[in-house]
Amino acid sequence: MKYFIVFILFIGVVQKFYAQHNFPLFYDTLPTNGQILMNGNAFYHASDIENRITNRLIFGGEITEDMIDESYSMESAFQSIGGKAAVDLSFFSPWSFSEKRNHLKWYFNLGTYNQLAANYSNGLYELAFYGNDHPKGKSMNLASNSGFFVTYDKIGAGLYNETTRSAFSLNVIGIRNFTAASSGRGYFNSGTNGEYIDLQLDGNFTQSNAKTFYKGVGLTIDFDYFLHIQDNSLLNGFVQFSGKNIGFAVANNVDLTSVSIDEYFQGFTFEELFNIFGDGANLEEDFKAAVGYESRKASPVFLMPGYLQIGKVVDNIYNDKFQPFFGVRAYTTMGYKPMVYLGGNYNISDFIHVGAQASIGGFGGFRSGLYTGLKKEQYQLNIGTEDILGFLTESSFGKSLLLQFRWFL
Amino acid sequence: MKITSILLVTASILLFFGACRKEKASWDTRWVTPIVNDTIRITDFENDSTLGVNSDGSIQVLLDRSLVKYNVLDLLEIPDTSINQNFTIALNAITIQPGTAYVDEVKEHDFNVQNVVLKQARIKTGSAEIRVTNPLETAADFVVELPGVTKNGIVFNQEELVPAKQNGIDGEMVFELDLSGYLIDLTGENGQAYNVLQSKMKVSTVVDGPTVTMTNQDIVNFDIFFKDLKIDYAFGYLGDLDFQDTITTNVDFFSKLISGDVVLNEINLDVEIYNGIKAVAQGKITHLKSLKNGQTLNLNHPQINQNININAANVSNYLAIPSLTSLNFNNNNSNIVDFISFLGDEYEVGFDVNINPWGNISNATDEVFPNSELELRLKTDFPLELGLDNLTYLDTINFDFSTQSEVLRIKSGGFSLTTNNSYPFGFEIELKLLDEDNQLVSTIESEEKIDPAPLNSSGNGHELTENELLFEVPISALEHIQNVKSIVLMVKSNSTQLNDNVVFADAMLSCFLKTNFILNTAF
Numbered sequence: 001m002k003y004f005i006v007f008i009l010f011i012g013v014v015q016k017f018y019a020q021h022n023f024p025l026f027y028d029t030l031p032t033n034g035q036i037l038m039n040g041n042a043f044y045h046a047s048d049i050e051n052r053i054t055n056r057l058i059f060g061g062e063i064t065e066d067m068i069d070e071s072y073s074m075e076s077a078f079q080s081i082g083g084k085a086a087v088d089l090s091f092f093s094p095w096s097f098s099e100k101r102n103h104l105k106w107y108f109n110l111g112t113y114n115q116l117a118a119n120y121s122n123g124l125y126e127l128a129f130y131g132n133d134h135p136k137g138k139s140m141n142l143a144s145n146s147g148f149f150v151t152y153d154k155i156g157a158g159l160y161n162e163t164t165r166s167a168f169s170l171n172v173i174g175i176r177n178f179t180a181a182s183s184g185r186g187y188f189n190s191g192t193n194g195e196y197i198d199l200q201l202d203g204n205f206t207q208s209n210a211k212t213f214y215k216g217v218g219l220t221i222d223f224d225y226f227l228h229i230q231d232n233s234l235l236n237g238f239v240q241f242s243g244k245n246i247g248f249a250v251a252n253n254v255d256l257t258s259v260s261i262d263e264y265f266q267g268f269t270f271e272e273l274f275n276i277f278g279d280g281a282n283l284e285e286d287f288k289a290a291v292g293y294e295s296r297k298a299s300p301v302f303l304m305p306g307y308l309q310i311g312k313v314v315d316n317i318y319n320d321k322f323q324p325f326f327g328v329r330a331y332t333t334m335g336y337k338p339m340v341y342l343g344g345n346y347n348i349s350d351f352i353h354v355g356a357q358a359s360i361g362g363f364g365g366f367r368s369g370l371y372t373g374l375k376k377e378q379y380q381l382n383i384g385t386e387d388i389l390g391f392l393t394e395s396s397f398g399k400s401l402l403l404q405f406r407w408f409l
Numbered sequence: 410m411k412i413t414s415i416l417l418v419t420a421s422i423l424l425f426f427g428a429c430r431k432e433k434a435s436w437d438t439r440w441v442t443p444i445v446n447d448t449i450r451i452t453d454f455e456n457d458s459t460l461g462v463n464s465d466g467s468i469q470v471l472l473d474r475s476l477v478k479y480n481v482l483d484l485l486e487i488p489d490t491s492i493n494q495n496f497t498i499a500l501n502a503i504t505i506q507p508g509t510a511y512v513d514e515v516k517e518h519d520f521n522v523q524n525v526v527l528k529q530a531r532i533k534t535g536s537a538e539i540r541v542t543n544p545l546e547t548a549a550d551f552v553v554e555l556p557g558v559t560k561n562g563i564v565f566n567q568e569e570l571v572p573a574k575q576n577g578i579d580g581e582m583v584f585e586l587d588l589s590g591y592l593i594d595l596t597g598e599n600g601q602a603y604n605v606l607q608s609k610m611k612v613s614t615v616v617d618g619p620t621v622t623m624t625n626q627d628i629v630n631f632d633i634f635f636k637d638l639k640i641d642y643a644f645g646y647l648g649d650l651d652f653q654d655t656i657t658t659n660v661d662f663f664s665k666l667i668s669g670d671v672v673l674n675e676i677n678l679d680v681e682i683y684n685g686i687k688a689v690a691q692g693k694i695t696h697l698k699s700l701k702n703g704q705t706l707n708l709n710h711p712q713i714n715q716n717i718n719i720n721a722a723n724v725s726n727y728l729a730i731p732s733l734t735s736l737n738f739n740n741n742n743s744n745i746v747d748f749i750s751f752l753g754d755e756y757e758v759g760f761d762v763n764i765n766p767w768g769n770i771s772n773a774t775d776e777v778f779p780n781s782e783l784e785l786r787l788k789t790d791f792p793l794e795l796g797l798d799n800l801t802y803l804d805t806i807n808f809d810f811s812t813q814s815e816v817l818r819i820k821s822g823g824f825s826l827t828t829n830n831s832y833p834f835g836f837e838i839e840l841k842l843l844d845e846d847n848q849l850v851s852t853i854e855s856e857e858k859i860d861p862a863p864l865n866s867s868g869n870g871h872e873l874t875e876n877e878l879l880f881e882v883p884i885s886a887l888e889h890i891q892n893v894k895s896i897v898l899m900v901k902s903n904s905t906q907l908n909d910n911v912v913f914a915d916a917m918l919s920c921f922l923k924t925n926f927i928l929n930t931a932f
Contacts, residue, residue: 056434063436131438131928194441194923267446267921 034094034105034409043386044083045363045398048076049125052394068129070395077141079125080335082117082363088154092167094409097159107160107167109222111153113245115305117363118147119335123188132190132197142186142201146334150305151177153214154245156222166225171245173304175216178208178251180302196266205257206300218249220304226313237323240313245306246332253297260292305333314345314355322346325357337361341386343369351375359386364397371402378408435931437820441923444824448919451832451912460793462914466869468793476758477656479783481686482533484650485525487638492518494610495630502624507547508616512629513609515556517597520604526646526773527595527604532588533779535638543571543580544627547618551582553631554609557594565591570615588638595645603645603773608633646773647688650764652783655695657757663701664754667803671752672796672907676745676789678738682719682762683731683784687776690719690783692762694736699753706751710743712736719762721771722781729778735788760785796907797834802900805843809894815932819890822926823881828859829919831871833905833912835861838878841897842886850893851886855879861905862916870913871905 044054052067088111096102123140132140153176158169184202191197208215225241268276276286287293311327323345330338343357354372371384382404385391390399451468454460458473496512505511520527543549551569558565565586572580597605612629614621682692693716697708720732738745762783765775826838840853855878862871886893904910 058434060432060434062432063434065437068436127438129436129438131440133439133441133925190441191443194925195443195446195921197442265443267443267923269447270445270449273445 035092036407036409037090037092038087038403038405039090039111040087040401040403042083042085043398043400043402044081045367045387045400046079046081047364047397048079049081049397050394051390051396051399054081054398055394063129072125072129076122078119078121078144080117080119080337080363082115082331082333082335084113084115086113086115087111088113092160103162104159105162107158107169108156109158109169109171110155112151113154114149114151115333116147116149117305117331117333117335118145120145120147123186127188132188133194139187139189139198142183142188144183145186146180146182148180148302148305148334149177150175150179152218152249152304154220156220158222160224164226166223168223169221171220171222171247173216173218173220173245173247173249174214175208175218175249175251176214178206178216178254178302180204180206196264198264199261200263201259201261203259206251206254206298207257208251208254210253212252215254216249216251216299218247218304220245220247220249220306222246238313238315240309240311240327242309243306245304246308247304247306248301249304250299250301252299254300255295256298256300257293257295259294261290263290303332305331307331311341325355329362331362336363355384357386367398367400369400380404380406380408382406433931435929437927437929439925439927441925443921443923445920445922448917451916452914455914463792466913466915468912468914468916470789470791470793472787472789474787476658476680476785476787477654477760478785479652481647481650481764481777481781481783482639482641482643482779485640485643485647485777487520487522487527487530487535487635487640489634489636489638490518490520491632491634492606492608493630493632494608495628496610496612497628498623498625500625502622504620504622505545505547505614506620507614507618510611510613511623512612515598515607515609517602518606518608520595520606522604524648525604525643526648526769527643528773529595529642529644530593530640531642532591532593533639533641535588536585536636537588538583538585538634538636539567539631540581540583540634541569541571541631542629543582543612544574544629545580545614545621545623546574547621548573548580548615550613550615551631552609552611553633554611555633556598556607556609557596558588558591558606559594560591573618588635592642641779643775643777645775646769646771647686647764647775647777649766649768652762652764653760655757655759656785657755659755661754663752665802665804666752667801669800669901670798671750671800672798672904672910673746673750674794674909675740675791676738676749677791678745679735679788679790680738680758681733681735681786681788682717683733683782683786684719685722685729685731685778685781685783686764687721687724687729687774687778687781688764688771689721689767690762690764691716691766692719692734692760693717695759695761696757697748697759698757699748699751700755700757701751701753706748706753708738708743708745708748710736710738721775724776724778727778729776729781731782731784758785793912794910795904795912796910797902797904798907800902802898802902804898806896806898807894808896816930818929818931819882819887820927820929821882821884821887822924823853823879824922824924826855826878826880827921828876828878829873829917830859830876831862831873832916832918833861833864833871833910834902835859835904837901838880839899839901840880841899842893843895843897844892845894847895850889851883853880853882853886859918861903863905870915 046054049071053063053071056063088109090109093106095106097104097106121141121143123142124145126134126140153174154171156169156171158167160167182204186201189198223243227239229237229239276283307329309327309329312325314323314325325345326342328338328340330336339359339361341357341359343355345353345355347353352372352374357369360366367387368389369384369386370388371382373380373382384402386400387398389396455462459471461469461471463469494516496514539553541551549571551571553567555565567586569582569584571582574580595604595606596602598607610631680694684690693714695714699706717734719734722732723730740746835858837858838855842850844850857876857878859876860874862874865872
């Protein structure tokens with residue numbers, strides 16, 4: 001409920017501003033002397049874990065067994081969860097690239113990003129939230145889990161077409177933190193009375209541990225390309241082809257740890273117990289040997305979690321009060337299914353517009369969003385959410401907050 | 410305006426994300442894991458040297474253990490010995506043609522082996538360094554032979570070409586020979602002597618050399634230096650050898666028995682002396698002590714500290730067959746029952762064995778073989794009838810919980826121990842958690858215990874009894890778990906009955922220990 005109040009606060013505070021562009025979908029070709037664009041994006045989305053759990057994981061609080069049961073009952077064999085918190089700043093400069101091509105102007109951007117994604121089995125959910133005492137005697141699948149968390153900064157430069165608003169930039173990425181984990185084959189089984197544990201697991205864990213501030217570097221590209229479709233009975237408007245943070249990075253000198261366990265354990269014999277606790281025993285070394293523990297340094301190259309989007313945008317060239325928009329978005333990350341969205345934008349006045357959308361895909365299922373935008377003179381503020389239910393009920397599967405501030409120079 | 414809107418929006422974001430993390434995210438998970446799963450059967454110890462099974466199914470204690478062993482040959486030392494043989498002419502000078510043998514003589518030398526009459530010995534390891542000198546101005550063939558030293562029937566024989574004298578300096582040759590495996594006859598030329606070694610020197614001028622003149626100033630010389638000689642066989646009189654020692658054995662398990670009593674019905678124990686030397690001897694057990702907590706209990710027996718005659722070993726196919734002399738301890742001739750019941754954690758056995766205490770009465774026919782050993786063994790043969798009266802075992806295990814994870818902690822739970830027991834012994838178990846100052850943090854105990862098995866109706870075994878012991882770890886212990894530095898395990902045992910508490914071959918104890926904990930994850 002408090003999140004809803006915060007949302008309303010946004011609406012109330014910015015009511016007096018005028019909006020001209022749809023958020024986050026916009027297009028206009030009005031000449032400017034450049035502009036500064038700030039985007040803030042924070043979301044998390046899950047296929048099966050309800051907000052009553054993810055809210056508490058993020059914001060704190062006790063997760064009760066009822067909450068765990070509620071999400072457990074909807075578990076399918078594999079689930080996904082992902083999230084992002086990012087702020088980026090773009091500067092569309094008034095400076096021409098060359099005299100001959102003065103419609104091409106310099107474009108700069110920088111940003112900071114936190115992203116996580118995971119694709120996990122229901123067995124992992126059971127172990128993590130129930131332990132091995134539930135369900136008794138049943139085999140839990142631990143195979144093919146994967147997840148990562150990356151924090152990085154970006155700085156880039158490129159060109160944009162003042163006429164078409166298409167843009168391209170080449171970015172340098174600095175990785176501040178990189179953590180990844182995965183499992184190959186795996187299962188866990190325990191006896192109904194705890195009389196045995198049967199565990200098979202091949203797993204890897206990678207964590208950046210270098211003492212430098214940036215623990216890796218990368219190169220990515222951002223691009224926006226707008227295609228004008230005219231005189232089409234189905235579609236009049238602009239289609240945007242967009243990509244952000246598409247590229248690769250290398251994490252320097254990370255700790256790569258692997259385990260390979262295939263154990264059917266029914267308890268130690270007395271002789272084994274005396275050896276474990278006897279003179280000269282080394283518990284840590286014995287345990288590492290038992291689980292096939294290996295550790296080494298590595299510098300893995302990985303695909304940056306960028307995204308690609310194709311969709312019809314709302315624009316200011318067509319003066320219809322109501323404009324639809326639709327498209328598809330895909331993150332280049334595990335567990336993310338292409339998200340299809342469909343919505344409509346309504347200009348209430350020159351000062352304010354509102355919109356709504358429905359989407360399906362991504363890290364979870366269906367979501368519905370709302371947004372509004374305000375404009376006054378050369379300033380625009382857009383705020384919205386792709387998951388309005390996330391603010392209203394803990395039974396939903398995510399939360400989203402989008403913020404955009406634009407300043408036309 | 411723009412500044413105001415930016416600030417308001419920023420404040421709202423902070424409110425959205427920052428206002429809600431007042432506490433950690435936390436949840437509980439339940440974990441059940443096996444820890445110990447094993448069965449101890451009395452028959453696991455059934456073998457020729459530990460336990461046996463009687464016809465009525467009862468257990469017989471048949472220990473057979475070696476306490477100490479000595480190899481006599483390690484005590485027989487042949488010191489490093491040098492022998493010298495030299496030759497010169499009585500005349501003023503003689504002319505020697507090429508190819509002429511001008512020295513051929515045998516000499517006897519004494520081996521200084523104190524107090525030992527050695528007639529024959531076989532070298533296990535050792536060497537001889539030989540140095541020969543040639544005083545003539547022509548090269549010479551030296552043949553060094555040791556007539557009493559043979560290997561596989563072949564007499565020790567070494568031939569060397571020694572260079573001629575040059576510029577006033579005698580020709581010299583030094584060489585070393587390995588004597589391993591050689592049999593040395595030390596009876597001399599007539600076969601009646603002892604500690605005597607013969608040597609033979611034969612020298613010839615080379616056939617292709619010049620004619621030379623030898624004067625009475627020219628000395629032909631050879632030296633043999635025997636060094637690092639170890640023998641693995643000796644025949645003769647070995648001398649008066651004395652073995653004295655005190656053997657101390659620690660029984661760590663008994664050191665942890667802090668109170669209670671053991672009731673034993675019958676003990677039958679032999680201390681056996683095996684003499685693998687073909688020489689008579691005399692020996693005695695000087696003392697047998699049991700020590701515990703500063704107290705000492707001596708084993709009393711009429712023959713403690715009394716000399717016993719020990720026969721010489723017999724010989725068959727060049728191997729020693731040890732003689733056996735034994736000392737028996739039982740309920741009637743000693744306080745062996747009290748001695749064992751004392752449960753000392755340290756045992757001391759003193760002994761003294763003297764080879765040839767009456768001198769050379771064998772007329773120097775003692776023999777020592779490679780397998781000749783003097784050995785002390787312990788043997789038992791009595792039924793396992795053992796009563797336990799609050800016998801308490803205490804052990805301390807170091808355990809550091811201070812590295813417990815900040816994310817994962819034990820919220821509640823404990824252990825369960827399921828047993829099936831057919832030993833006539835029962836057990837009560839208690840754990841005490843101590844901090845670094847050995848102060849009690851908490852106690853973990855069960856209301857149940859492992860019951861001693863009752864006799865079956867036929868009286869030839871015990872009934873299997875099942876128990877489940879639940880050990881709940883107190884919340885106070887979990888809250889202060891990081892202070893725990895050691896765990897004291899206390900086990901108190903009582904038997905089905907104190908007297909005539911027979912242990913049968915079907916005795917077994919199966920234990921299944923598992924944990925059942927609720928872990929709290931919080932971050």
